[in-house]
Amino acid sequence: MSDSFSSGASYKTGESQLTRRYQTDSSKDDTQVIAKDGDLEEIIARTSNLNINKTHHKKSVSTLFTKLINPFILTALSAFVRLYRIEVANKVVWDEAHFGKFGSHYLKHEFYFDVHPPLGKLLVGLSGYLAGYDGSFDFESSVDYPEDMNYVLMRIFNCVFGIVCTPLAYKTAVLLGYNQLTCWFISLSVIFEMLSLTLSKFILLDSILLFFTVFAYFALIHVHNLRTSDQLLTFQGIKWLSITGFAIGCVCSTKWVGLFMTALVGLYTILDLIIKFYQTISKQLPWKRYLLHWITRIFTLIVLPVTIYLAAFKVHFLVLSHAGEGDSAVSTLLQASHEGSDIKSGPRSVAYGSFVTLRSQGLSQNLLHSHPHNYPEGLQEQQVTTYAYKDENNVFLIEFDINAAISGKRALPETSGNNGTETETTIESQQLLQNGDAIRLFHNSTGRYMHANAIPAAVAKTHFEVSCFGTIDTTEIKDEWILEIQTQEESPSQFFANESGHELHPISTNFRLRNKELGCYLATTGYAYPSWGFSQGEVVCKYSYFNRDKSTWWNVEEHVNDKLPLPSETYVPPKPKFWREFVLLNFAMMTSNNALIPDPDRFDKLSSEWWEWPILKTGLRMCSWGADDIKFFLIGNPFVTWFSSLSLILFLFYLLSVGFKYQRQTVRYEVDSWESLLSQGILPFIGWFLHYFPFIIMGRVTYLHHYVPALYFAIFTMGFVVDRFATVVPKKISYVIYGLLYIAVIGSFWYLRVLAFGMEQSSKQYKHLKILDSWMI
Structure with a gap:
């Protein structure tokens, strides 16, 4: 029908037909005309009651909640539990003795040597500068902070990185296409995950590392969505590729475990370029366009991160211009250049x-x-x-x-x-x-x-x-x-x-x-x-x-x-x-x-093995355990950790089931279904594996906090398993399931909250919190 109106000639033909039809209709009985007029009035009356803006209005309200209200509520909740009682321990707690001291070196411009890249410690130094700290405190373990030192502001600065992980997690879940119930489940799990929550209360690198990891994953999902709509060579595509490169540059400049996030981005990029190569040889994609994809990836995902990594060390050398305790570990020329x-x-x-x-x-x-x-x-x-x-x-x-x-x-x-x-x-x-x-x-x-x-x-x-x-x-x-x-x-x-x-x-x-x-x-x-x-x-x-x-x-x-x-x-x-x-x-x-290998002749009560982390067999005392001390016990949220560990196993069974059904042709997966499975399930599972498996094979001493980045990806895998299960049960039952999950996440945290907020009484008063006998509470 549309073709008959595609030219001027067709339009004239249609016009003459309508004229002849009008002349014929005009000779008919007037009652028919009146009847038609009545039908027209009835149609007008009915359509006048319709509100064509209702759908748009509902969409606008939904967008408002998704983009602003929901992330604001979740961020406020995350900020409350992380900032609450952040000042209560006025002593140097755990690795604050290391990273606080490194921040002091930047403020005094004294050269030091450490096993981690400098970006996170530069940020610690920045927090001290903003707090008016002059770098004179030695950060000896368990020593009281000076009265004139604003250590609380330094902790808050560090804590902000942990807080911001929550809205990024929510936004990532939205980008993955999850319904709001799943988005909230993932976000609440991130908020009340007690490992990152506890670590964010102190002057450490863990919150900074987690933030850049979360940010890199958020940017990668943006890249994935733009790839599926073939927009990676547009301004938006290059922008988000650049943001991804910036994020992995920052995470690698904080700790070398950021290379695991870089590997995730690299594997995704290799897969994308392989697919585009087959599209090119099958003449679906021009060679020139394929070459542009390579060029953009090289500049945004290789050159940019390397530049950021180099820049962090350049600033490191420029700031540390005076001789310090790390001089003996560097070249003679570098030492001689120090004042x-x-x-x-x-x-x-x-x-x-x-x-x-x-x-x-x-x-x-x-x-x-x-x-x-x-x-x-x-x-x-x-x-x-x-x-x-x-x-x-x-x-x-x-x-x-x-x-x-x-x-x-x-x-x-x-x-x-x-x-x-x-x-x-x-x-x-x-x-x-x-x-x-x-x-x-x-x-x-x-x-x-x-x-x-x-x-x-x-x-x-x-x-x-x-x-x-x-x-x-x-x-x-x-x-x-x-x-x-x-x-x-x-x-x-x-x-x-x-x-x-x-x-x-x-x-x-x-x-x-x-x-x-x-x-x-x-x-x-x-x-x-x-x-x-x-x-x-x-x-x-x-x-x-x-x-x-x-x-x-x-x-x-x-x-x-x-x-x-x-x-x-x-x-x-x-x-x-x-x-x-x-x-x-x-x-x-x-x-x-x-060289950081376990000493077989010495028992390290703080260290733990890789297999203990997913089951929370061992916690970590972060400070002295005297009756009058404020005590913090580093342990994960049992429900979040155990359920996410179980979900990793369930996901593998789900993946095997999908592969088996696809092979037997009992189920048909379209391109969108595969893309959804890749982004929602496979990517976070690989992210967990890349952040967890290296600790299995490496010989260095390991601690519970090393599991934090891997646990973040496990939470997203858990969200995928819950979301897929919720789609196969009646809607009312799914509401009940989500409600129970919310209660389990929050309730598990609430029961153990004092471990993260600080225990003020004798440890004997908290024996009831020993869910496992191996917890040294």
Whole structure:
């Protein structure tokens, strides 16, 4: 019918037909016309009573509740339970001793070292700045806060991140297409989930980490909805891809567990690009458009997060401009750039007889070290390691080679070593070290020479062992090392611009040490010795075929030689290179993280195993447990945790059932159904798995709070299971089910609320709260 009115000719034809019909109808009886007029009046009368705006009005009211009223109510409820009694514990609680202290370092601009990236701690420092805190408090565990310190505002600042997770969870549920009953169930579970609720009351990183995780998932669901409507290359699509990249950049800059959220986004992106690739080869999608999808993903989901991560470290280095307790863990150049650095650069040229400390230029950038403990295997000689802290066992003396020693030429002082042996030889300390010189390294504390043995190293078996052995009078050829200067870093001061490139200078010279007998180079591997080596870094002698192998590069950090003149001007060290310091610091963080392993000889009452978290077998005492102390017990909401754990299992059965029915063709799934299953069920389940499984395989010590991000995704999986079940029962019964679920979530929290709000009486008064005997209440 529409085609007959698609042109001017058709319109004229229709018009002539209507004219002829009117002429015919006009000759009919007037009563018919009157009857028709009556019908028209009746139609007008009926339609005049219709309110065509009623549907629009209902939709507007529903939108108002969905967008404003509901999230406002839920956010207010979340704020109340998190802010209530936030000030009651006026002592440093649990990990406030760590993260509060890190915030203090930013306010004092003192460099520190930690295993986590800096963004969350920068925000802690910002909270202290906003609270008027000057960074002077030491944040010792269980110590009272000073009266003039506004610790409550710092806690509130941290708590805001936990509060905002609630409206984001609600909005995410709405975006997933859930009905309001399910949205409220998910939101209430997030509000009254007691792990995140309790943690949000203190100066910790957990709320900040959870917020960025929640925000990244919220943005990912936006991306999913735009993808299903093919709008990812529009302004809205690029905007939400950018927001997703921003969020994963922030979560990775807070803690490295943010990489698990990055993996979730990455898997989703790979799936999307694979689907688009098949659409492209089947000519459903132009190659040019497919290439644009790749370009937008690279810039928004790779370049942007990496830029944010780099920016966090750039700010970290800029703010921490003064020497601090973390200096010993970073490169010599970075230390020397700090105001108030304690590096003793000494004379500007190193000579025989100089006392030096040597720092590795490899990824394990620690100081060369030895101590009076032997290897348990091999030749069982004295261990040589790298150590991240400065002590006397890092000091070596540069001694002449063996030929000089045989001829009576030595650089040793009159008394050296731990036995105080006296030497009768002439002391010569003014012969400067040149490129190609042969030297011996004498360990000052133990009185032994460092050498290489032609046997496998303790950990990296493909390299040779390095050890200390002998006495002052030892003259073994394998004690000799050939100095090979690689580069000289230039000082920005013109006074030091003409330093010889063939001489060894402290701080600025990078060099290698080649064993004269074996031909291998003194190097680090990045591995750590077992407990018999005190988990210190491994030192080996390796064959290196590339001069740029930084694991074989060293520099002199501290230099002491009283026989040489000091420069007439204060030495200005070369400026550290950001990229190099960034890589080295991140590797040091990784190494320190890997070193956080359980001690089998020590019982840690705070730690817990991964299998305990979904069943809440173990809680965590967050502070001292005296009768007069305000006590907090970290434990999850039993109903939320247990039901979400059960829902993970039920979801797998549901997924198997769907797959089986689809394979047997007893049920037909359209594209929308699969997209719904992907976003509502599969994504949160994978999110839970990615945030949980790594803790199963990693060897580091684990605690209950590590389960918080995974539990958030488990709650969404629980919402999916409830929503699907509610659709197969009568509507009235579903209302009853939701009502019971709400009561269970709130009631479970209410029964245990004092664990999160703080227990003021003796713990004996709270024995009734021990739902499980393993809870140490």
